[in-house]
Amino acid sequence: MSNVMRDLYDARIASGDLHPDPAQEAVLPEFDRILTGIEAMSEKRGFFRKSPEPPKGLYIWGGVGRGKSMLMDLFVESLEVPVRRVHFHAFMQEVQNGLHEARKAGIEDSLAPVVEEVAEGLRVLAFDEMHITDIADAMIVGRLFEALMDRGVVIVTTSNRVPDDLYKNGLNRQLFLPFIDLIKQRMVVHELASETDxxxxxxxxxxxxxxxxxxxxxxxxxxxxxxxxxxxxxxxxxxxxxxxxxxxxxxxxxxxxxxxxxxxxxxxxxxxxxxxxxxxxxxxxxxxxxxxxxxxxxxxxxxxxxxxxxxxxxxxxxxxxxxxxxxxxxxxxxxxxxxxxxxxxxxxxxxxxxxxxxx
CATH class of the missing domain: 3.40.50 (Rossmann fold)
Known part of the structure; x- marks a missing residue:
């Protein structure tokens, strides 16, 4: 397995930019797992050898100031494939604008062109601070993530909330619950439980x-x-x-x-x-x-x-x-x-x- 993230993290400690944190170190193998899986997808295959499935994504949750965003920065820096890092709020607003334009154009499945545009040439989508409060976002985020994953996009996200608490007490939350199941099935959920803020x-x-x-x-x-x-x-x-x-x-x-x-x-x-x-x-x-x-x-x-x-x-x-x-x-x-x-x-x-x- 790749040790790229481990090496980057150790280098930052050696330079004095970071201090060792067991909770942060515990999540490094998950990032390296993704890097190994992406490398395997990029290798040339023989005519009869099918490319491997994309690796599972990663959902890191924990308190504010524990280093989630710093680790995400390090991960994005380590990638040699097309990656986009974006704040979750900003991304969902882009998606809603795309849906609006597709509906105006009379496209029956308005999500399809949005997914195609987002996934075009992209291998990794890195979100900061997934937090869902808007019912419009809640109703489409499951289909959106599933469609992106089906196109081989690996999703990595940070959040302050455990998946089961996303959109808690939200309107029509029962319609949102399949998205929580999707996260658990197709992403590794990891708590960053550092004692240090x-x-x-x-x-x-x-x-x-x-x-x-x-x-x-x-x-x-x-x-x-x-x-x-x-x-x-x-x-x-x-x-x-x-x-x-x-x-x-x-x-x-x-x-x-x-x-x-x-x-x-x-x-x-x-x-x-x-x-x-x-x-x-x-x-x-x-x-x-x-x-x-x-x-x-x-x-x-x-x-x-x-x-x-x-x-x-x-x-x-x-x-x-x-x-x-x-x-x-x-x-x-x-x-x-x-x-x-x-x-x-x-x-x-x-x-x-x-x-x-x-x-």
Whole structure:
């Protein structure tokens, strides 16, 4: 069997980029199993020798900050075949858009052209953070995965949830259950049960609220962003009741946006709940002083903080002033006291612990 992933992991430890973690090491053979299976598929066969079946995929689940995304990065780096790595939310939005176009064109099986386009020339599809809350996604994801697997695409995904908890309490969940069976049949399910929350450790004790929002704050936040994500990112576009809600930069569960991006747009509670659902850490820059002149933006900010607070999302931000001094005049000052209190609480080193089981 290939030891490519083991060798890559050991090299990162030797360089000091990683620390040995038994839970992470335990999943390396599963990645190497896939690499061996893909190599076997790529070997030239004699006329009468049939190519082997694609290897089973891999579903890695576990708490936030345990290293799932880091291992996925390492795996994608090790591949020498066509691979696509994409956040699950973003991928499903692409699929839904493709279905919409196929239906407009009058295609009877609207999923078929979508599958063909996704599978074209692809050997491995790597998903970050599978988490299903949308009934439209829930109703087609089983057929989608099965069709991709039947075309030889190997699917590897990370999730914060065990398969049995996917789409938990969702509408018409009984129609979704065959997808859970498909995961168990055609993917190896592996729990990454590390005792260490690396993301939380990187933030614990460190400053997460920067004021004033000046060049020094920007530099400090950029350093945190680089540490959490490596600096590479792409926009995450969420679809909420037909509207597009965009987080300009997103990677490994960490979103980054300005106050204007999130609170300067005509967004409502459902949009902020979707954002809180999609990210585990939110970097929010340039929060201004609030009052009569930007009352609507202030109201949205209050709603955003409530959503992040309830979802136990880690908040890193730069602001014009301390929480208690952000909103000092105009209607809503009294109501903002709770928001200021929550902003204080969210700066605590232990904030966000226990969020892992919530997705």
């Amino acid at each position: 690396y993301r939380q450790n990187r933030l614990s004790g460190g400053q997460v609220y920067f004021t004033p929002a000046d060049a020094e704050a920007r530099e400090a936040i950029e350093a945190i962003w680089q540490d959490l994500t490596g600096g590479s990112a792409e926009p995450l576009v969420l679809t909420v009741k037909g509207r597009k809600v965009e987080i300009p930069a997103f990677r490994n569960g960490v979103g980054r946006a300005s106050f204007h991006d999130i609170c300067g747009q005509m967004l409502g509670p459902g949009d902020y709940l979707a954002i809180a659902e999609a990210v585990r850490v939110l970097i929010l820059e340039n929060i201004p002083c609030l009052g009569r002149s930007n009352f609507n933006e202030a109201k949205r900010f209050v709603t955003l903080i409530d959503a992040l607070y309830e979802a136990r999302v880690r908040l890193i931000c730069s602001a014009a002033d301390q929480p208690e001094s952000l909103y000092v005049e105009g209607e809503g000052v009294f109501e903002f006291e709770r928001t200021a209190s929550r902003l204080r609480e969210m700066q605590d080193a232990d904030w966000g612990k226990g969020a892992a089981s919530d997705g």
